Amino acid sequence: MENQQLTPHILLVEDSTMIRKYLRKVLSPLGMKITEASDGLMALKQIEENNFDLVVTDIDMPNMDGIELCQQLKKNPDTRSIPIIMVSSLDSDDDIDRGFQAGASVYISKTDVQNRLCTAVEDVLSKTSIRNRQVILVVDDSHIIRSIVEEGLCQAGFQVVTACNGREAMLVISIKKPDLILCDIAMPVMDGFEFCRMIKSDDSLKTAPFVVMSTNSERGQMKRMLEIGASAYIVKPFNIDQLVFLVEKILSDHFLLLLKEKERLDIERTSMLASITSLISALEARDTYTRGHSEAVSNIITGMVKMTGASNQEVEKANIGGQLHDIGKIGIRDSVLLKPGKLSIEEYDQIKEHPVIGRNILKSIPSLKESITIVYHHHERFDGNGYPQQLKGERIPLWARITAVADTFHALTSDRPYRKGLDHDKAFEIIKDVKGTQLCPDCVELFYKWKKV
Structure with a gap:
């Protein structure tokens, strides 16, 4: 019988009024709806009239005991999927075997109710919920x-x-x-x-x-x-x-197995994020412009990627890629990276190595595979004259094309040692002028939509 209610509904079957009250009290912290029955026959009637997610039943009862109740429920196609927890003072091996053979999911001795019942109820309902999906x-x-x-x-x-x-x-x-x-x-x-x-x-x-x-x-x-x-x-x-x-x-x-793998990945992710934080901190300690730039670019990327209909997981990976897009600059000498004036050709060639350095720093982390596309390709140009691979058009990964727009906008509007940042209208004009040459036209339009939102 299917139950569409959000709050789980438990049928509590026990002939002793005092024990029913005790069991209800034990279960009360779970905040679930509880209906009572004093024997198996009354329980069957309740089940005919209501939808239940779980039956918690005693065994030794008048009219119809818990074993027969369990057998009746498991014979009926409409009730067979309802899980059953048996709670009984009959706790010999034979009694427990009879309970499981009748179809119980869990068998608890009444002396163990305080310690085990709530956990058992949560476990059974969790497994049932998973099974139904x-x-x-x-x-x-x-x-x-x-x-x-x-x-x-x-x-x-x-x-x-x-x-x-x-x-x-x-x-x-x-x-x-x-x-x-x-x-x-x-x-x-x-x-x-x-x-x-x-x-x-x-x-x-x-x-x-x-x-x-x-x-x-x-x-x-x-x-x-x-x-x-x-x-x-x-x-x-x-x-x-x-x-x-x-x-x-x-x-x-x-x-x-999947749960253990998820736990392993969660640990790996926590460790990875700690490593990323350390890398970003190391770069920001050298270059104060990078501090605000990486965060701002990452925020723009996140907003734009969300507008593509990407999943939350994809958005998070794009966000990480944005935070790390300039991480390769950690391998560039201070005399070049922090130079206030115009760079020589040789110095500019060194700066152009930072996407390759960034990729090499991060490539050993499997979970950063998608984020690395931003790090490695955000300086490619739509016309194919960028670096490091001179990719052209849609051969450039989408996230990298989005990052190029975000990177350009923030660079234009930020104060630098050698100039003041431009106002937004002037930056928009420049971005419009390089649409289709430096920047992807679709990503520029996506950026405009994001700014309006």
């Missing part, structure tokens, strides 16, 4: 098998899409990317071997677990599929509950 792709040429597997997975709370062969599956994937793929081997048009190879060769899909369903139980074929990249192999005919359990286990393990 997870998409399983079922690929099998048998309509009967597709239907049985789809029904079982839908009842378990997953979203399911289907295809009758590998080629059709690729079309489905182009519309809805799956979190896990269940696939037969022997299929017309494109079989499971070829389909698995295609999935594992695609960077955007290769991390999705690939589970094989086949009537062929030969060890050689199993080994071959696992070598290609399959995560697991299940032999037909199988019990749908076993398949659901396997899918849940694989996705749970996969989620933990």
Whole structure:
């Protein structure tokens, strides 16, 4: 049963009024809606009339105990996906086994309620929320098998899409990317071997677990599929509950791996940002103009990139690129970098090395790959007469073309040791004059739109 409410709704099933009050008090910090029932029969009636996200139930109750309640809910396609936490004073191994066999997600002894119940509720609801968003792709040429597997997975709370062969599956994937793929081997048009190879060769899909369903139980074929990249192999005919359990286990393990990878990337990002801050501080300590310039250019870039419809992650990378666009100047001698007068040809050639120096400083940091395009190419000209690679037109990365406009505007309007900054109208005239030669026309127009906003 689907629940569209924002606040989770819990059904609390317990025959003791005193214990129900106690459990409600324990759960109160979670701020969830709680409905009570005194036995299994009353609970079933409540479930018929309301949508619940979770059932917390005792076992030993009159009329209908918690085990039978759990079994009834798991038999019904409309209620099978509702998770159940059993809370009981019956805590022998046999009692716990009975609870899990009936379909409970968690089993808690009443002596452990204070320590475990709130955490268990949050964990179960979190996993259920994730599961409801997870998409399983079922690929099998048998309509009967597709239907049985789809029904079982839908009842378990997953979203399911289907295809009758590998080629059709690729079309489905182009519309809805799956979190896990269940696939037969022997299929017309494109079989499971070829389909698995295609999935594992695609960077955007290769991390999705690939589970094989086949009537062929030969060890050689199993080994071959696992070598290609399959995560697991299940032999037909199988019990749908076993398949659901396997899918849940694989996705749970996969989620933990992704979580660990996210934690690793967060640590890397924190370390990277600390390093960037140190680099910027070192440059600003030498050149006071760079301090305000890098920040101002970065702000303009951020605003312009947002207007292209870029994601928040892309905007952040562009922002970092803007902060670092002149970082290569840290490798330029003070006598050249800080010279107040006109530079000689040789000195200007040294200044022109700063994009290359900047790229070399940052290239060992994988997460800065997109930001480096700004650092390396922001002095390219639209007519191809820029540096360091003399790229022309749209061969220059978009973010670098945007940065060139932002860099030019701020340079024109800033005070320098040898001149006062221009007013905005005069700077606009100069930018208009170099549109199509030095600067990208589309990016100049984007800049004007950003300034108006």
